[in-house]
Amino acid sequence: MSHAPLKIGVLIGSVRPGRFADKVSRWFLSEIGQRDDMETHVIDLSEPVLADELKLTLEQSDAPTLARRIGGLDGFVVITPEYNHGYPAALKLAVDYVYREWRAKPVGFVSYGGMAGGQRAVEQLRQVFAEMHAVTLRDTVSFHMAWERFDDDGRPHDEDGSAKAAAVLLDQLAWWGLTLREGRALRSYDG
Ligand SMILES: Cc1cc2nc3c(=O)[nH]c(=O)nc-3n(C[C@H](O)[C@H](O)[C@H](O)COP(=O)(O)O)c2cc1C
Numbered sequence: 001m002s003h004a005p006l007k008i009g010v011l012i013g014s015v016r017p018g019r020f021a022d023k024v025s026r027w028f029l030s031e032i033g034q035r036d037d038m039e040t041h042v043i044d045l046s047e048p049v050l051a052d053e054l055k056l057t058l059e060q061s062d063a064p065t066l067a068r069r070i071g072g073l074d075g076f077v078v079i080t081p082e083y084n085h086g087y088p089a090a091l092k093l094a095v096d097y098v099y100r101e102w103r104a105k106p107v108g109f110v111s112y113g114g115m116a117g118g119q120r121a122v123e124q125l126r127q128v129f130a131e132m133h134a135v136t137l138r139d140t141v142s143f144h145m146a147w148e149r150f151d152d153d154g155r156p157h158d159e160d161g162s163a164k165a166a167a168v169l170l171d172q173l174a175w176w177g178l179t180l181r182e183g184r185a186l187r188s189y190d191g
Helices: 021-032 048-053 065-073 089-097 121-131 157-184
Strands: 007-014 038-044 075-081 107-114 141-143
Touching: 007 021, 007 157, 021 038, 021 075, 021 107, 021 157, 038 065, 038 157, 048 065, 048 089, 065 089, 075 121, 075 157, 089 121, 107 121, 107 157, 141 157
Parallel strands: 007 038, 007 075, 075 107, 107 141
Antiparallel strands: none
């Protein structure tokens, strides 16, 4: 059976100048770009319009741009580093400023960092996304000692292994993405 491509948001969680995220994201976007069952939409939290919306303020904004973009998508891959055994503050703001738009949608993770490869950030994000009624994927792509894992052109040294890990993640995203898209079309999610 053929389906309309899933609209997948790739969220880039680091907003640091000179971030390593650019290397990881470029690689992952080329992997997801090879699939004809997915249409990719990059949500880079350092984009000026989003960074402006996500400024720390005492009053919570409605974040209309971010909410509209998240709301139009069928699933997500969050690209996250690990900072002090957690995930970037910008990612927490992004999750919190959007509410219903996350519901009944799958979320996968590509993480990177030192020894733990960003896994501690991912495990914390799972708890947060559960509260948003999102479904997180079991398998992740993880780069430990990330700065040693890519060549100067941004290609992972273990190109095959990295591509296989991405394929596992994306296959799970495809299953959940289609299943939940059909579910949302059949009945409203009122959980
Ligand atoms: C404030 C800060 C805290 C960090 N804490 C950790 C950590 O707890 N565990 C880890 O594995 N790496 C840690 N790192 C290393 C980062 O994961 C690594 O520098 C990564 O490349 C950061 O991603 P970015 O450059 O895309 O922002 C830390 C880096 C920063 C800047």
